[in-house]
Amino acid sequence: MAAKPSTTTTAKATYSPIDPTRKTRPPIFSGSDVDWLRPDSRGFHQCRPAFFRTGAVNSASGSAYAEFGNTKVIVSVFGPRESKKAMMYSNIGRLNCNVSYTTFATPIRGQGSDHKDFSSMLHKALEGAIILETFPKTTVDVFALVLESGGSIRFLVKQVDELDTLWFAVGDLPVVISCASVALADAGIMMYDLVASVSVSCLGKNLLIDPVLEEESYQDGSLMIACMPSRYEVTQLTVTGEWSTPHFNEAMQLCLDASAKLGKIMRSCLKEAASDEQE
Amino acid sequence: MVGLSEGEQEFIKGGIAQDLRSDGRKRYTYRPIYVETGVIPQANGSARVRMGSTDVIASVKAELGRPSAMQPDKGKVAIFVDCSPTAEPTFEGRGGEELSAELSSALQHCLLGGKSGAGAGIDLSSLVVVEGKVCWDLYIDGLVISSDGNLLDALGAAIKAALSNTGIPSVHVAAEAASDEQPEVDISDEEFLQFDTSGVPVITTLTKVGKHYIVDATLEEESQMSSAVSISINRQGHICGMIKRGGVGLDPSVILDMISVANFVSRQLMDKLDSEIAAADADEDES
Numbered sequence: 001m002a003a004k005p006s007t008t009t010t011a012k013a014t015y016s017p018i019d020p021t022r023k024t025r026p027p028i029f030s031g032s033d034v035d036w037l038r039p040d041s042r043g044f045h046q047c048r049p050a051f052f053r054t055g056a057v058n059s060a061s062g063s064a065y066a067e068f069g070n071t072k073v074i075v076s077v078f079g080p081r082e083s084k085k086a087m088m089y090s091n092i093g094r095l096n097c098n099v100s101y102t103t104f105a106t107p108i109r110g111q112g113s114d115h116k117d118f119s120s121m122l123h124k125a126l127e128g129a130i131i132l133e134t135f136p137k138t139t140v141d142v143f144a145l146v147l148e149s150g151g152s153i154r155f156l157v158k159q160v161d162e163l164d165t166l167w168f169a170v171g172d173l174p175v176v177i178s179c180a181s182v183a184l185a186d187a188g189i190m191m192y193d194l195v196a197s198v199s200v201s202c203l204g205k206n207l208l209i210d211p212v213l214e215e216e217s218y219q220d221g222s223l224m225i226a227c228m229p230s231r232y233e234v235t236q237l238t239v240t241g242e243w244s245t246p247h248f249n250e251a252m253q254l255c256l257d258a259s260a261k262l263g264k265i266m267r268s269c270l271k272e273a274a275s276d277e278q279e
Numbered sequence: 280m281v282g283l284s285e286g287e288q289e290f291i292k293g294g295i296a297q298d299l300r301s302d303g304r305k306r307y308t309y310r311p312i313y314v315e316t317g318v319i320p321q322a323n324g325s326a327r328v329r330m331g332s333t334d335v336i337a338s339v340k341a342e343l344g345r346p347s348a349m350q351p352d353k354g355k356v357a358i359f360v361d362c363s364p365t366a367e368p369t370f371e372g373r374g375g376e377e378l379s380a381e382l383s384s385a386l387q388h389c390l391l392g393g394k395s396g397a398g399a400g401i402d403l404s405s406l407v408v409v410e411g412k413v414c415w416d417l418y419i420d421g422l423v424i425s426s427d428g429n430l431l432d433a434l435g436a437a438i439k440a441a442l443s444n445t446g447i448p449s450v451h452v453a454a455e456a457a458s459d460e461q462p463e464v465d466i467s468d469e470e471f472l473q474f475d476t477s478g479v480p481v482i483t484t485l486t487k488v489g490k491h492y493i494v495d496a497t498l499e500e501e502s503q504m505s506s507a508v509s510i511s512i513n514r515q516g517h518i519c520g521m522i523k524r525g526g527v528g529l530d531p532s533v534i535l536d537m538i539s540v541a542n543f544v545s546r547q548l549m550d551k552l553d554s555e556i557a558a559a560d561a562d563e564d565e566s
Contacts (some may be wrong), residue, residue, distance in 0.1 A: 117384050120377070124525040128506070192528075221392075233528030237508075239521035240388050245538060248518055256531060 039214050040069065047198070047210040047258055048150070052179065052269035054186040062187025066179035069212065071150035071172050075180045077187040080138035093135035097123040099144045099176055106149050118144075118173055125177045125197060125226035125236035131190040140189060144176045150212050171213045174199050177226050177236075182266050186273070193228035194266050195235055196259035200224075200251045202241060207251050209258055223248070225255040229263030232256075283502060291503050295488045300500070302331075307544050309495045312436065314555040316444040317563045324445025324474075326559070328437040330495060334425040337437035339445045343464065344416035346407065354406020354414040358386045360421040360434060367426055375423075378430075381524075382421070385431055389482050389511035389520035390438065401442065401479070408450050413464060415447060428497040431509050435482035436548075440556045442479060444563075446471030480513040480520070481549050483541045487529070492537060494544050508534065510541040514549065 042048070048069030057063035060076035067073075083094055099118035122144065130140075149172055174197035181195040201211035202221040216222065221241020227234045243251070283291075294300050304310070310331035319325035322338035329335075346353060360382040362375030370378070391401070406415040419441070421434045449470040453463035486496040486507045493500060501507075506526030511519045518538065523529070 116380055120381055120384075124523065127525055128528040227531075228528055231528065233530055234523070234534060235528045236525075237521060237523050237534070238388055239518060241392050241519070242513070243518040245516075245518070245542075248538070249535065252531060252534070 038208065039212060044206055045209050045254065047262070048212075050178075050262060050265050052182050052266055054182060054269065054273040060183075060187070062183050062185070062189070064179050064183035064186055066175055066182070068175045068210070069150055070148055071175045072147040073144060073172070073175050073179045074147060075142065075144045075176070075183040077140060077142050077180075077183045077189065079140040079187075080135040080189075081141075083137060083139045087139075089137065091136045092132040093130075093137075094139040095123060095127055095130060095132070095142065096139055097126065097142045097144070097180075099146070099173075101146045101149065104148075105146050118176065121173060121236065121238070122177055122180060125195055126180060126184070128233070128235035129181065129191050129193055129195045129228055130184065131192060134190040140184075140187075142180050142184065144180055146172050146176065150175075171199070171211060171216055173197070174210070174224060174226070178262060178266060182269060185270055193231045193233075194263055195226050196229055196262040196266060197224065197226035197236075198255045198258040198262060200255055202243070202247070202251065207254055209254060223251045223255065225252065225259065227256060227259050229260045283499060287499075288503060291500055292489050295491055295493055295500070298491075300493065302497070304495075306491055306493045307540070309548060309551070312551060312555055314436070314440050314552070314559045315562075316440055316556065316559040322441075323447065324441045324443075326437050326440030326444055326556075328433050328440060330427075330429060330433050330436075331497065332425055332427040333429055333433050334423075335430065335433045335437045336422045336424060337434065337441040338420050338422075339438075339441045340418045340420070341415045341445070341447050342418065343408070343413055343450075343466070346411060346414040350403075351411035352407055353403040354416065356391060356401055356403065356406075356417040356419065358383050358390065358419045358421070358438070360386065360423070362423045362426070365425070366423050370423075382423075382431060382434060385509060385522050385524075386421070386434060386438070386482075388522050389431075389435065389509065390480065392519060401474070405474075406447075408464065409452055413450075413452070426498065428499075428501045429484060429495045432482050432484050432495065432548075435480075435511065436552055439476060439479045439481065439552065440559065442474050443476040443556050444560065445474050447474070448472075478513060480511040481545050481552060482509055482511045482520075483545045483548060484509040484524075485537050485541060487526070487533075492540065508537055510538060510545075512542055512545040516542055516546075 051067040053065045055063060056065040056074050057076040060078055063076040065074050080093060097119050099115045099122055177195055177197035184191060185194060198210060200223045201208045201215055201219040203219055208215055221243055223239045224237065225234055226236040291301060295306065298306050313329040315327040317325060318327045318336060319338045323341045324339040325337065327336045360379045362370040362379050364371040408414055419438055421437065423430055449467045449472055451465040483494060484507055485492040485494060486501060486504045488500060488503050504526060506529055507524040509524060510521045513519050
């Protein structure tokens with residue numbers, strides 16, 4: 001987590017997708033519980049460096065670009081615009097979310113191009129934070145595009161059948177959620193608070209924060225939390241795998257602490273953008 | 280869609296605050312559950328679960344397939360949910376699609392466990408016939424016949440009942456084939472293997488209305504919810520999955536409180552369900 005603020009200042013460094021000096025990959029899983037390295041040699045409780053920038057798309061009401069390690073996401077927000085005629089009258093606003101992958105986001109071209117599951121999760125994570133009463137009868141569109149997916153294990157499976165897609169990767173979703181809330185703020189949509197999202201993987205007894213997909217494919221359980229850091233409220237959470245209650249407590253606390261820090265980074269990005277405009 | 284007048288809304292909310300709901304239940308009481316097993320002869324296992332006027336059917340079909348390259352020692356399970364327009368006219372055409380997708384993804388989260396198989400209700404390695412070559416693919420299909428709230432819990436219960444009713448034919452593998460060929464298999468139509476379903480978790484959805492949460496909400500109560508959390512818990516009291524169903528944000532301490540309530544409620548539900556399943560199996564054997 002400590003590495004994050006420094007990377008926001010050295011924006012250029014985060015643009016090199018893969019460290020060219022590191023040719024050999026450290027072992028992913030050594031079998032024993034304690035001594036194994038993470039593929040990107042982070043600590044267990046260390047997030048990937050995060051980088052946010054607003055104003056990525058000119059024609060949108062608001063947009064943001066986010067980069068967490070290798071995961072690169074662009075989100076644009078359109079509206080509020082008039083809801084479609086076919087829709088029933090609603091005295092609160094509607095939120096329409098869509099998450100898609102570019103054809104080149106994954107090592108095998110064109111996998112997971114449209115993600116219904118992610119779209120509905122993004123919707124649920126954001127709807128609790130947006131003050132929908134402020135734009136009745138209208139719709140706000142949130143379109144997220146994953147330019148590069150972090151890690152790849154799932155997509156190495158050549159033989160694609162419908163059962164394989166079951167094990168969806170959650171790794172990109174926290175980035176999409178956090179980036180979308182920055183884009184909404186950039187669009188001037190009223191929100192109670194920014195939504196910061198962090199996931200944790202459980203491997204044996206260890207908790208790994210912000211897992212890449214390689215780690216996710218070995219995990220025993222995962223937990224993803226989207227929360228509003230200043231209000232200290234959880235807007236979305238998903239848990240899979242087997243958790244005892246104390247272990248779950250620990251993981252949730254870890255996530256909440258990390259998202260508080262992530263929230264600060266998002267806030268500073270918005271402040272920076274606002275002060276640039278004034279100058 | 281539920282159209283309720285303001286008076287009716289207040290009545291529901293007020294009742295929940297006083298621990299007396301409009302159908303006379305307390306906050307943590309389920310509607311009576313009825314389980315019928317073996318309702319679909321074509322499937323390997325099936326069950327119908329009724330809770331009040333919520334009525335769902337789950338069927339399990341097993342087909343021989345190839346294990347995925349990633350996990351040669353494991354079978355595959357897929358869960359799909361279909362919302363029939365007989366339940367509600369809005370489910371017609373593509374109308375039920377969103378709800379179906381939400382329910383099937385929630386069930387996958389809650390029942391299939393982590394990627395390594397921890398916390399999974401179904402032991403995937405028991406589905407393998409020949410490692411890397413032949414395995415059973417389980418297709419679990421849920422069908423919503425009539426919807427009066429709490430669909431996820433009902434579907435979870437129906438899947439548990441259907442799995443306990445499932446017989447997987449035993450398979451005899453013919454003599455060792457060349458390493459790159461598919462071995463020949465002979466499916467027995469007399470011998471069946473039963474699943475051990477004691478590890479399958481039950482799903483409890485806690486719906487927050489006002490300051491309190493209720494279990495087994497009806498459609499009318501669901502329309503008044505501020506948020507809902509579905510928690511799946513197994514026999515050991517471990518959390519096997521959890522998903523929040525939208526709505527407003529929740530304080531982390533509320534979530535922890537919900538977990539302890541769900542732990543308490545799910546134990547009762549599981550006992551009730553197990554005895555209902557046993558009774559339903561006995562009924563089926565008699566007839």
